[in-house]
Amino acid sequence: xxxxxxxxxxxxxxRDALAKAKHFADYNIFTFIxxxxxxxxxxxxxxxxxxxxxxxxxxxxxxxxxxxxxxPRGETTASAHILEGFTSPVTATSVERLEAEGAIMIGRxxxxxxxxxxxxENSYFGATLNAYDRERVAGGSSGGSAVAVAxxxxxxxxxxxxxxxxxxxxxxxxxxxxxxTYGAVSRYGVVAMASSLDCIGFFTKTPEDMDLxxxxxxxxxxxxxxxxxxxxxxxxxxxxxxxxxIKDFDNGSVDSEIRGALKHKCDLxxxxxxEIVELTMPALKYALAAYYIIQPAEVASNLSRYDGVRYGFxxxxxxxxxxxxxxxxxxxxxxxxxRRIMIGNFVLSSGFYDAYFLKAAKARTLIVQExxxxxxQVDYILMPVSPNPAFKLGEKVNDPVAMYLExxxxxxxxxxxxxxxxxxxxxxxxxxxxxxxxxxxxxxDKALIEFARELQEDD
Amino acid sequence: xxxxxxxGIECHVQLKTRTKLxxxxxxxxxxxxxxxxVSPVDYALPGMLPxxxxxxxxxxxxxxxAMNCEINAESRFDRKHYFYPDSPKGYQITQxxxxxxxxxxxxxxxxxRVRIEHAHLEGDAGKLTHFxxxxxxxxxxxxxxxxxxxxxPDIHSAKDAHDYCKELWRLMIYAGVSYGDLYxxxxxxxxxxxxxxxxxxxxxxxxxxxxxxSFKSVERAVEYEIARQTKVLESGEKVVQQTLGWSDATxxxxxxxxxxxxxxxxxxxxxxxxxxxxxxxxxxxxxAKLPMMPGDFRKKFGGVIAEDVLEVLLDYPELxxxxxxxxxxxxxxxxxxxxSVLLAEEKSAEYLNDLPSSEDLTELAEMNEKKELSSTAAKxxxxxxxxxQMKGRGTKRIAKELGLIQENDLGALEAIVDTxxxxxxxxxAQADYKAGxxxxxxxxxxxxxxxxxxxxxxxxxxEILRKKLA
Numbered sequence: 001x002x003x004x005x006x007x008x009x010x011x012x013x014x015r016d017a018l019a020k021a022k023h024f025a026d027y028n029i030f031t032f033i034x035x036x037x038x039x040x041x042x043x044x045x046x047x048x049x050x051x052x053x054x055x056x057x058x059x060x061x062x063x064x065x066x067x068x069x070x071x072p073r074g075e076t077t078a079s080a081h082i083l084e085g086f087t088s089p090v091t092a093t094s095v096e097r098l099e100a101e102g103a104i105m106i107g108r109x110x111x112x113x114x115x116x117x118x119x120x121e122n123s124y125f126g127a128t129l130n131a132y133d134r135e136r137v138a139g140g141s142s143g144g145s146a147v148a149v150a151x152x153x154x155x156x157x158x159x160x161x162x163x164x165x166x167x168x169x170x171x172x173x174x175x176x177x178x179x180x181t182y183g184a185v186s187r188y189g190v191v192a193m194a195s196s197l198d199c200i201g202f203f204t205k206t207p208e209d210m211d212l213x214x215x216x217x218x219x220x221x222x223x224x225x226x227x228x229x230x231x232x233x234x235x236x237x238x239x240x241x242x243x244x245x246i247k248d249f250d251n252g253s254v255d256s257e258i259r260g261a262l263k264h265k266c267d268l269x270x271x272x273x274x275e276i277v278e279l280t281m282p283a284l285k286y287a288l289a290a291y292y293i294i295q296p297a298e299v300a301s302n303l304s305r306y307d308g309v310r311y312g313f314x315x316x317x318x319x320x321x322x323x324x325x326x327x328x329x330x331x332x333x334x335x336x337x338x339r340r341i342m343i344g345n346f347v348l349s350s351g352f353y354d355a356y357f358l359k360a361a362k363a364r365t366l367i368v369q370e371x372x373x374x375x376x377q378v379d380y381i382l383m384p385v386s387p388n389p390a391f392k393l394g395e396k397v398n399d400p401v402a403m404y405l406e407x408x409x410x411x412x413x414x415x416x417x418x419x420x421x422x423x424x425x426x427x428x429x430x431x432x433x434x435x436x437x438x439x440x441x442x443x444x445d446k447a448l449i450e451f452a453r454e455l456q457e458d459d
Numbered sequence: 460x461x462x463x464x465x466x467g468i469e470c471h472v473q474l475k476t477r478t479k480l481x482x483x484x485x486x487x488x489x490x491x492x493x494x495x496x497v498s499p500v501d502y503a504l505p506g507m508l509p510x511x512x513x514x515x516x517x518x519x520x521x522x523x524x525a526m527n528c529e530i531n532a533e534s535r536f537d538r539k540h541y542f543y544p545d546s547p548k549g550y551q552i553t554q555x556x557x558x559x560x561x562x563x564x565x566x567x568x569x570x571x572r573v574r575i576e577h578a579h580l581e582g583d584a585g586k587l588t589h590f591x592x593x594x595x596x597x598x599x600x601x602x603x604x605x606x607x608x609x610x611x612p613d614i615h616s617a618k619d620a621h622d623y624c625k626e627l628w629r630l631m632i633y634a635g636v637s638y639g640d641l642y643x644x645x646x647x648x649x650x651x652x653x654x655x656x657x658x659x660x661x662x663x664x665x666x667x668x669x670x671x672x673s674f675k676s677v678e679r680a681v682e683y684e685i686a687r688q689t690k691v692l693e694s695g696e697k698v699v700q701q702t703l704g705w706s707d708a709t710x711x712x713x714x715x716x717x718x719x720x721x722x723x724x725x726x727x728x729x730x731x732x733x734x735x736x737x738x739x740x741x742x743x744x745x746x747a748k749l750p751m752m753p754g755d756f757r758k759k760f761g762g763v764i765a766e767d768v769l770e771v772l773l774d775y776p777e778l779x780x781x782x783x784x785x786x787x788x789x790x791x792x793x794x795x796x797x798x799s800v801l802l803a804e805e806k807s808a809e810y811l812n813d814l815p816s817s818e819d820l821t822e823l824a825e826m827n828e829k830k831e832l833s834s835t836a837a838k839x840x841x842x843x844x845x846x847x848q849m850k851g852r853g854t855k856r857i858a859k860e861l862g863l864i865q866e867n868d869l870g871a872l873e874a875i876v877d878t879x880x881x882x883x884x885x886x887x888a889q890a891d892y893k894a895g896x897x898x899x900x901x902x903x904x905x906x907x908x909x910x911x912x913x914x915x916x917x918x919x920x921x922e923i924l925r926k927k928l929a
Binding site: 068070083086088089090092187189190191194195196223224226297300301303305307310321325348349350353357 | 499502503504505506507508509510511538540542544547548549550594596723724725726727730731732733
């Protein structure tokens with residue numbers, strides 16, 4: 001990626017990015033643009049460069065921050081009404097690490113409120129448009145971030161992936177999107193969706209950029225007890241031989257053009273001397289059901305703190321304690337937020353816990369084992385990210401189950417904690433980006449990114 | 460019909476860690492502004508994650524070992540959900556399914572045992588103060604580390620309930636895990652009481668009296684509940700399972716909320732904290748830090764110190780530790796000084812923090828034993844050992860400076876006795892004594908004491924006098 005130097009200043013890079021952001025304003029990508037702050041920061045970087053100091057590996061690189069990462073720059077709303085007016089006094093670890101290397105945030109990007117959704121249509125600020133077709137969705141929940149990179153406004157953008165929220169919008173917009181191994185990148189300072197599934201990752205235009213960002217952001221963080229010990233920089237990349245494809249997914253539910261793209265990439269790999277191995281992974285058929293129990297349960301719990309007592313939005317109708325809670329949460333949450341809170345509280349309620357939550361937890365263990373078994377047979381797995389390319393705005397918004405089915409191929413990775421890299425895989429006949437995901441065993445993030453280069457083609 | 464009461468007690472103990480259970484802010488909010496000891500984590504800002512305080516884990520191990528409990532090699536945290544402004548996260552982080560402290564027991568002074576079912580680590584809630592039309596929230600106490608100790612229903616009298624709570628308090632302060640300040644809520648008791656006809660297989664319906672913060676109120680509340688439930692049962696009615704509050708002023712329990720509408724806490728594994736795994740070595744290392752416990756002192760001093768004195772002194776671990784340093788032959792006399800002199804002093808609490816050295820105390824006991832100090836003089840010197848002006852000088856010097864050392868040198872005493880006997884004003888008394896009037900010996904001893912300026916040992920003087928006048 002382009003970094004600032006004496007000739008091309010950070011201010012120049014930032015001004016270009018801001019101009020592009022303005023130009024694409026009607027895509028509804030940003031919830032907040034910090035022109036003044038970004039330029040001030042760029043000048044600091046330029047001054048450093050002028051003094052001959054090291055300005056970092058991301059010196060002057062403009063980036064977009066998904067609006068569920070907290071930092072004192074601008075309100076962090078997670079595109080939710082209930083967080084309106086909230087400015088954080090603290091900064092997310094990942095943001096700190098990126099900015100310590102000179103990256104400059106130009107704005108915050110739109111998402112489905114609290115990252116609940118697969119289209120960015122659940123945002124309090126309205127939907128973001130697809131980079132390739134303005135009548136189609138950006139995907140979600142990190143829709144704004146994906147489109148910001150796809151339209152080349154910024155060099156990279158941050159995302160969070162709980163059940164596909166990075167990979168699906170990446171594939172809908174033809175960019176790279178990494179959901180790292182669970183615990184690779186600190187969750188500290190990212191508005192929690194479902195804590196045992198949430199992964200912090202990035203959108204980039206190349207595998208090389210992804211590698212650079214991971215080498216900066218990954219690693220143990222004492223503020224997040226679920227982070228793994230540092231491994232990213234030290235991981236050895238062996239030579240892969242066998243690539244798996246999951247037989248169970250090769251059915252009518254997947255769009256024929258996506259199946260075509262998968263076959264095309266498999267042929268490419270065969271030509272390069274790799275062996276393609278067909279896998280059966282029957283446990284994955286429980287993934288979506290298990291995910292839509294565990295995830296809403298954690299969502300319901302994590303959203304308990306938004307009560308109108310301490311920060312953010314409080315309903316004007318609130319008169320006493322119970323109406324502070326009821327009215328604030330009623331007006332402050334989007335319908336999809338409420339749906340998940342209700343499902344989550346139901347599966348956790350006494351008498352139902354064993355039948356739902358505990359059973360889903362057991363299914364999750366099976367899925368973990370299924371992936372372990374698969375990776376004893378193959379190095380990586382190549383599979384679709386979603387059953388279809390970007391769909392029309394409004395097409396699924398009133399059909400929650402259809403929307404949940406968007407996640408059918410992405411959620412098993414979150415349940416298993418394994419990394420997945422969405423890669424561009426050509427275009428449909430109508431010009432929509434097609435995407436696939438490369439999946440590896442836990443902690444294989446670096447190897448996955450390296451291997452993605454094998455799949456690059458000029459298109 | 461005769462009813463047997465059965466009582467089980469849950470006790471919350473605040474741990475005296477330096478920082479909070481899940482954040483790095485000061486855990487000691489005593490005397491501080493409301494909401495001044497609150498981190499972004501305690502305040503539950505978006506994106507904040509709990510970090511487990513290792514010191515709290517260490518103290519939990521000590522607390523568990525103080526109650527003879529197993530320490531579980533793996534424990535886990537869970538979320539307990541409820542909406543109230545004292546709980547910023549909307550849930551309390553606790554250990555519902557896999558607690559750190561397993562089964563054990565507490566031995567009462569009477570020798571009876573109360574089994575501990577388990578004890579778990581959890582965060583405390585904040586505090587609400589209600590005014591007319593509004594309430595104020597203070598989050599200083601949010602996520603102060605607590606252990607909740609759950610007893611088995613092994614208690615059958617108000618007296619034992621009292622003794623169990625008091626013994627728990629002693630265990631916690633001896634183990635050094637809590638300040639044990641009941642007035643400030645460092646320990647709170649929830650008491651479950653039920654009655655069943657004697658010999659019945661099943662327990663009766665229980666009530667729970669919540670948030671008792673003194674041993675006396677535990678005892679009174681249980682007495683009250685036993686009496687109240689007996690009356691209910693004898694009138695042929697049923698005890699209603701409910702949560703009660705206790706008022707010290709009225710001496711009555713009153714219903715708080717009915718269990719039928721009890722909240723569903725929707726327990727869930729805490730995904731932000733990995734399971735807490737403790738190696739056997741770590742547990743052994745921490746357990747070894749447990750000092751002498753009240754039970755150990757009872758065994759050590761059982762035959763030496765009178766039981767009632769011992770039970771009084773056991774409330775003061777500093778005194779017991781000091782007695783532990785003292786040669787056994789002097790333990791009895793020093794323990795008496797502690798019980799009857801030190802604890803009677805107004806400033807005793809202050810004194811406890813800075814006790815005289817065991818050498819000074821031993822010397823005092825020795826001098827008393829050798830009659831170099833009368834009992835009255837020993838008490839006086841003992842108190843001077845706490846006097847900021849005098850302490851550090853050593854017992855002997857203090858005694859000398861105060862002119863309190865008794866004359867025990869028989870030769871010197873005989874000389875004084877002779878002088879007194881030669882005085883004309885003692886002649887009549889001598890004659891009376893010889894004539895069989897025993898009690899005038901007191902007068903003569905007094906004269907000798909006066910001559911010696913009070914330094915003579917009266918016992919020795921009397922002996923010499925009797926010999927001389929025989």
